[in-house]
Amino acid sequence: MPADTQSDAKWAFDAYEAVRARLPHTTYPDAAKPVANLADIADEMDVFLLDAFGVLNIGETAISGAPERISDLQKAGKRVIVLSNAASIPKPVLLAKYARLGFDFTPENVLTSREVLLDALADKTLGHIGMMGLEAYGNEELEHLDFDFLGDDPATYEACDSFILMGAGQWNDARQTMLERALIAQPRPVFVGNPDIVAPREDGLSKEPGLFAHRLADATGVVPEFYGKPFAKGFDMALAKVGGIDPARIVMVGDTLHTDILGGQAAGIATALITAHGALKGIDANAAIQASGIVPHYIMPTT
Numbered sequence: 596m597p598a599d600t601q602s603d604a605k606w607a608f609d610a611y612e613a614v615r616a617r618l619p620h621t622t623y624p625d626a627a628k629p630v631a632n633l634a635d636i637a638d639e640m641d642v643f644l645l646d647a648f649g650v651l652n653i654g655e656t657a658i659s660g661a662p663e664r665i666s667d668l669q670k671a672g673k674r675v676i677v678l679s680n681a682a683s684i685p686k687p688v689l690l691a692k693y694a695r696l697g698f699d700f701t702p703e704n705v706l707t708s709r710e711v712l713l714d715a716l717a718d719k720t721l722g723h724i725g726m727m728g729l730e731a732y733g734n735e736e737l738e739h740l741d742f743d744f745l746g747d748d749p750a751t752y753e754a755c756d757s758f759i760l761m762g763a764g765q766w767n768d769a770r771q772t773m774l775e776r777a778l779i780a781q782p783r784p785v786f787v788g789n790p791d792i793v794a795p796r797e798d799g800l801s802k803e804p805g806l807f808a809h810r811l812a813d814a815t816g817v818v819p820e821f822y823g824k825p826f827a828k829g830f831d832m833a834l835a836k837v838g839g840i841d842p843a844r845i846v847m848v849g850d851t852l853h854t855d856i857l858g859g860q861a862a863g864i865a866t867a868l869i870t871a872h873g874a875l876k877g878i879d880a881n882a883a884i885q886a887s888g889i890v891p892h893y894i895m896p897t898t
């Protein structure tokens with residue numbers, strides 16, 4: 596992966612375009628309306644679904660002005676819900692992080708793809724699971740699953756009945772090769788809790804589970820089941836929280852065309868693209884919109 600911001604962003608855009616066939620298909624507005632920030636659309640919206648990375652924070656740092664802007668929306672009576680593809684972190688840890696960054700979110704106003712995935716898995720027969728995840732968090736929120744973390748022993752991969760890809764922070768090419776070899780030898784179900792290909796960190800982009808899931812699909816023919824943006828179930832669960840609101844007055848705010856905007860459009864709600872942080876930082880957002888055909892309702896530099 597290239598190291599500078601501009602080529603990082605271009606690389607990520609191309610990687611998402613390359614897997615477009617596996618993403619939902621939907622329709623888009625003719626043109627995006629430029630506005631300054633979320634305050635400009637507050638009168639038109641009752642509910643804000645906010646992506647986290649690139650909208651609230653970059654890695655462990657809050658985006659300048661974001662805590663104040665979100666607080667203003669909350670004070671104005673708007674429902675603000677974080678809809679994030681952060682799958683590897685237990686919810687109490689995530690809530691503590693948002694509080695540390697200056698945001699005030701209650702547990703019912705944070706919905707991660709970890710919760711979406713676990714909800715989907717509740718009625719599946721998984722057997723013994725191989726887990727791509729962060730061992731530091733152990734089995735918190737996963738106590739009901741029979742799993743081993745996937746490490747450096749090929750026997751672990753061979754012994755699993757199914758695989759869950761939640762977090763790629765400890766993943767590497769050798770482990771990916773072991774997983775692909777195991778799936779080629781014996782195809783088994785793969786469930787992905789974070790469809791993101793990359794995420795913005797302070798020092799550049801990190802590789803996320805979606806990257807490895809699409810790679811293994813290309814290499815093995817096993818098509819993973821994806822949970823999290825841009826796929827429908829997370830949006831369905833978020834919209835169930837607000838019931839009865841006109842979808843035109845609900846907006847998905849995000850920095851990534853192929854997850855936040857594509858998914859929001861597919862869910863039938865309004866969409867707003869952040870361009871100065873995260874996925875599109877350093878590249879021409881309008882060119883990316885034109886090249887992908889993924890057009891948001893609103894475009895704004897910052898939250």
Ligand SMILES: [Mg+2]
Pocket residue numbers: 646647648649650849850851873
């Ligand atoms: Mg993001």
